[in-house]
Amino acid sequence: MKTLILAFTALLASASVFASSMPDTAVIQDKTGFFVHLDVDKVLSSTDISQACGVIPAQLNYLDHQGREHVLNYQVQGSGCTNDH
Template sequence: MKISKVAIFLALGSLGAQAFADESHSTVATRQAPIENYTYVTKLDIKKVIAMTDAADQCGPVPVQMTYEDSHGQHHVLQYQVMGTGCSNG
């Protein structure tokens, strides 16, 4: 009887932890800046680069993202195209 109570307690506790983890993930997603697509007429105001994603291992243009801070302290995510790293010279 005692073991079944412990098992029920652990099962309910793990469900509560999963629900809490899902809630914190959605909060992070709402704080993330929207993705802006780069064009040749885009005016850039980059004070500090925070992060950049790596190019995919494909041959051809692939999207990468740069997260940066502008001169007003706002965070932006800029998506642009680069040549993938999967092309061989042979």
Template sequence: MKLSKFALVLILASLGAPAFADDSSATANTPVETYTYDTHLDIKRVISVSNVGDECGPVPAQMTYEDSRGQQHVLQYQVMGSGCSNS
């Protein structure tokens, strides 16, 4: 009985694996857009945001998001690094 439940779970888990593989390949093929003040943003869901470096000053960051039509975008923009201190 336990073996059949384990086999069923294993089969169900393997069916979902291709869905995750397709998502990562879609991100790799998505062109990177550079943010400007004129950029119209249609963000329905944020998928990922890159880590900010330990530098003092502006550093590039990227956000991967899905728009209201379900299309994936990668947006590059500038943020202040987290390495500045007031000491």
């Protein structure tokens, strides 16, 4: 039992070392889904869909309220289709 507790403690300690070595400027890749809660403070860039037709991949780059940069990849219907009714 002591070995298990010691191994678990070592795992937690090594995880915190790796987490602290990650730079604060790392870009966060957000996961896509139906109910994604975004903390958007400032949009940096987004895919232009005005000339695209059909479902296309798009990307949103933004800063959250803590100043961290995020990238969200998703699918969107282009708005450039001229024969849509």
